[in-house]
Amino acid sequence: MARIVACYKWVIDESDIKVNPDLSINLQNSKGKISDYDKNAIEAAVNAAELLEGKPVGLTFGNSKCKASLKDALSRGLEEAYFINSEKADKADGRVTAAALATAIQEMGEVDLVVCAEGASDTYARQTAPRLGACLDLPVISSVNSFTIEGKTLTAIRKLDDCLETVKVELPAIIAVLPEINHPPIPGLKAVMNAGKKKMVEFAEADLKVDLNPKNQVLDLQAYVMERKNIVFADGELTEQVKNLVIALKKEGVI
Amino acid sequence: MSETEKFDAIIIGAGPAGIACAYTLAKAGKEVLVIERADNPGGKNLTGGRLYTYALEMLEEGLSEEAALERKVTHEQIMILSEGRGTTIDYFDSGFSPYEGPPQSYTVLRARFDEWLAGKAEEVGANIVCGIRVDDVIEEAGKIKGIIAGDDEIYSDIVIAADGVNSFIAQRAGLIPDIPASSVGVGVKEIIQLDTSVIEERFHLQDGEGAARMILGCTEGLHGGGFLYTNIDTISLGLVLMPEEVAAAGKPVAELFQEFKNHPAIYPLIAGGSTVEYGAHLVSEDGYHGLPKKLYREGLLLVGDAAGFVINSGYSIRGIDLAILSGIAAANGICASSDIAKAGPQYIKEMEKLNLLPTLKAASGYRDLLNIPRIYSNYPYLANDFLGNLFTVNGEVAAPMKKSLKALLKKHNISFWQLFKDGLRGYRAL
Numbered sequence: 001m002a003r004i005v006a007c008y009k010w011v012i013d014e015s016d017i018k019v020n021p022d023l024s025i026n027l028q029n030s031k032g033k034i035s036d037y038d039k040n041a042i043e044a045a046v047n048a049a050e051l052l053e054g055k056p057v058g059l060t061f062g063n064s065k066c067k068a069s070l071k072d073a074l075s076r077g078l079e080e081a082y083f084i085n086s087e088k089a090d091k092a093d094g095r096v097t098a099a100a101l102a103t104a105i106q107e108m109g110e111v112d113l114v115v116c117a118e119g120a121s122d123t124y125a126r127q128t129a130p131r132l133g134a135c136l137d138l139p140v141i142s143s144v145n146s147f148t149i150e151g152k153t154l155t156a157i158r159k160l161d162d163c164l165e166t167v168k169v170e171l172p173a174i175i176a177v178l179p180e181i182n183h184p185p186i187p188g189l190k191a192v193m194n195a196g197k198k199k200m201v202e203f204a205e206a207d208l209k210v211d212l213n214p215k216n217q218v219l220d221l222q223a224y225v226m227e228r229k230n231i232v233f234a235d236g237e238l239t240e241q242v243k244n245l246v247i248a249l250k251k252e253g254v255i
Numbered sequence: 256m257s258e259t260e261k262f263d264a265i266i267i268g269a270g271p272a273g274i275a276c277a278y279t280l281a282k283a284g285k286e287v288l289v290i291e292r293a294d295n296p297g298g299k300n301l302t303g304g305r306l307y308t309y310a311l312e313m314l315e316e317g318l319s320e321e322a323a324l325e326r327k328v329t330h331e332q333i334m335i336l337s338e339g340r341g342t343t344i345d346y347f348d349s350g351f352s353p354y355e356g357p358p359q360s361y362t363v364l365r366a367r368f369d370e371w372l373a374g375k376a377e378e379v380g381a382n383i384v385c386g387i388r389v390d391d392v393i394e395e396a397g398k399i400k401g402i403i404a405g406d407d408e409i410y411s412d413i414v415i416a417a418d419g420v421n422s423f424i425a426q427r428a429g430l431i432p433d434i435p436a437s438s439v440g441v442g443v444k445e446i447i448q449l450d451t452s453v454i455e456e457r458f459h460l461q462d463g464e465g466a467a468r469m470i471l472g473c474t475e476g477l478h479g480g481g482f483l484y485t486n487i488d489t490i491s492l493g494l495v496l497m498p499e500e501v502a503a504a505g506k507p508v509a510e511l512f513q514e515f516k517n518h519p520a521i522y523p524l525i526a527g528g529s530t531v532e533y534g535a536h537l538v539s540e541d542g543y544h545g546l547p548k549k550l551y552r553e554g555l556l557l558v559g560d561a562a563g564f565v566i567n568s569g570y571s572i573r574g575i576d577l578a579i580l581s582g583i584a585a586a587n588g589i590c591a592s593s594d595i596a597k598a599g600p601q602y603i604k605e606m607e608k609l610n611l612l613p614t615l616k617a618a619s620g621y622r623d624l625l626n627i628p629r630i631y632s633n634y635p636y637l638a639n640d641f642l643g644n645l646f647t648v649n650g651e652v653a654a655p656m657k658k659s660l661k662a663l664l665k666k667h668n669i670s671f672w673q674l675f676k677d678g679l680r681g682y683r684a685l
């Protein structure tokens with residue numbers, strides 16, 4: 001049976017991120033969630049599995065807290081969930097993430113299609129799919145806005161800056177999908193209840209025999225504040241105010 | 256459990272009532288499913304807050320020791336405000352935090368507490384599913400047989416409506432009408448973050464101690480009051496008002512709340528803090544008088560706020576402890592009934608055993624007391640004016656106290672006869 005792998009990332013919920021007065025970032029009381037864009041990737045994998053009459057499975061690389069994501073992922077239509085459990089995920093760069101995922105995918109056996117999101121909602125680095133392609137020596141189609149599958153041929157429409165490009169590839173392959181590709185439904189009660197009974201597999205770092213030490217290191221993380229000019233055009237008639245506004249905008253080079 | 260099997264019990268709502276019920280049932284070996292519409296238990300819940308620990312101890316001895324709570328309340332306070340002035344009564348009782356055994360009550364933040372309690376219920380085997388709203392109950396031959404959520408139907412021997420105030424499920428089952436606006440208050444609240452040491456300094460607290468304060472005279476004469484609870488590193492500050500009166504007065508609640516925060520006796524308590532959360536929630540005001548005629552029907556029990564179990568005495572609001580008690584009583588009622596059809600009447604008996612219904616009944620007079628409109632303006636203003644006169648020294652000859660009191664009564668439109676009547680009403684109510 002065809003196997004379709006959806007890769008997803010467990011990220012910090014943006015709404016829980018607080019900025020301290022000194023611009024350091026406060027992640028106390030923050031909760032995790034599946035990256036919103038990855039919910040699109042999971043839904044795309046489930047749809048692809050229907051077209052391929054195959055089995056959609058999920059794969060994630062994260063610290064031990066990420067385990068909480070498996071049930072959520074499984075309630076979204078995936079049939080099995082695989083989890084690479086390593087605290088090193090916190091500091092991973094694109095190379096490490098791709099290497100971890102690729103090794104696990106090889107461990108899982110034959111695969112027909114890997115679906116990633118174009119980027120994760122926290123870093124949006126857009127590296128996972130291309131690097132995964134390199135690790136697994138598979139073709140990659142990024143920025144996928146929609147796709148169809150016939151036999152073993154996947155035809156994707158890529159949304160680029162100012163045009164749509166149609167691309168064809170023979171499976172196995174990797175696609176990176178854009179959020180517009182679908183609207184993932186909110187899982188229903190039975191789907192949530194059944195999720196807990198599905199197969200979950202955990203890989204420990206040692207199982208994978210892959211170097212998870214990053215070459216890129218994050219040294220510092222600081223919030224920034226947008227400086228506002230707070231100019232109010234209150235003098236004179238309305239027409240004059242507008243004129244002054246236009247002059248000011250021109251001076252700033254915005255128009 | 257296979258698709259066609261059914262649960263022993265389905266509980267709608269993962270608030271304290273629902274979780275206490277699930278915990279007790281799961282511990283007794285029942286197959287329980289709790290369905291909560293928020294993404295996390297407590298995610299959408301709002302309370303004043305304080306929790307009386309006896310209820311947690313009844314759920315399981317020792318539970319309050321490890322519970323996710325804030326500060327043990329050793330300072331019980333009543334504050335009376337009028338424009339530019341305030342009187343605070345601060346009752347300190349070290350006995351509220353004894354050397355042995357749990358303190359009488361703790362301040363509490365629901366997002367933390369509910370999630371912790373739900374985790375305890377899961378540990379003993381309850382299934383809790385979040386992010387799902389129950390849309391209806393399944394009714395067959397006059398009995399409730401299960402629930403409907405989206406496209407899914409799930410069956411169970413019994414359904415427990417723990418879905419809070421203005422229970423949609425109790426309405427669907429025909430046990431309560433749509434609640435009239437006059438029977439509920441609307442609570443608004445902010446959680447304001449401050450350093451632990453700042454809070455302890457401002458409220459004169461020892462390490463881990465807390466204050467619970469009810470505030471009168473802060474509603475511009477409208478039926479209602481304020482509350483303030485000190486948490487570990489936040490302060491819960493809120494107002495409870497009657498929606499109909501607010502609408503008639505024409506001032507938005509948000510504006511009343513801003514003025515309350517800026518009152519010169521309140522502002523220094525929260526100065527420098529940042530609001531990290533705000534919300535609004537309904538609270539039933541009718542206590543014993545407002546209880547539905549029937550708290551169950553075959554296949555369905557109402558617990559907690561869904562059953563209207565709240566005591567609002569003016570100096571405190573109690574609902575969480577009653578919710579927990581009713582959850583336990585419902586579970587005990589179910590376990591004691593070999594024939595599930597008898598669970599309803601048995602539930603009522605269990606509530607008597609746990610003193611729940613007697614407690615509500617004993618507090619039934621408060622509503623009459625709190626319906627005296629003068630409590631919200633004339634009396635608090637009078638009290639502050641009286642103390643104002645008492646403490647004023649300005650070189651003029653002070654009027655005799657008797658005379659000054661008489662003048663103040665006149666100023667605040669209170670006759671002796673009214674004072675006597677209200678006093679009597681208060682006396683009877685208590």
Ligand SMILES: Cc1cc2nc3c(=O)[nH]c(=O)nc-3n(C[C@H](O)[C@H](O)[C@H](O)COP(=O)(O)OP(=O)(O)OC[C@H]3O[C@@H](n4cnc5c(N)ncnc54)[C@H](O)[C@@H]3O)c2cc1C
Pocket residue numbers: 267268269270271272273290291292293296297299300301302303304305306307387388389390417418419420423441442443444493494495536537538558559560561564565572573574575576578
């Ligand atoms: C402003 C204010 C101050 C208060 N102060 C205090 C206090 O200091 N001390 C105190 O003891 N009590 C206080 N109370 C009362 C107390 O908060 C409640 O009595 C208590 O929360 C009731 O618990 P419950 O479990 O019955 O309901 P809730 O805590 O309301 O829980 C109901 C749960 O059901 C869920 N739900 C609802 N509908 C559905 C559905 N259709 N499907 C699935 N899930 C659903 C909700 O999301 C919620 O989690 C206060 C109340 C207010 C509003």
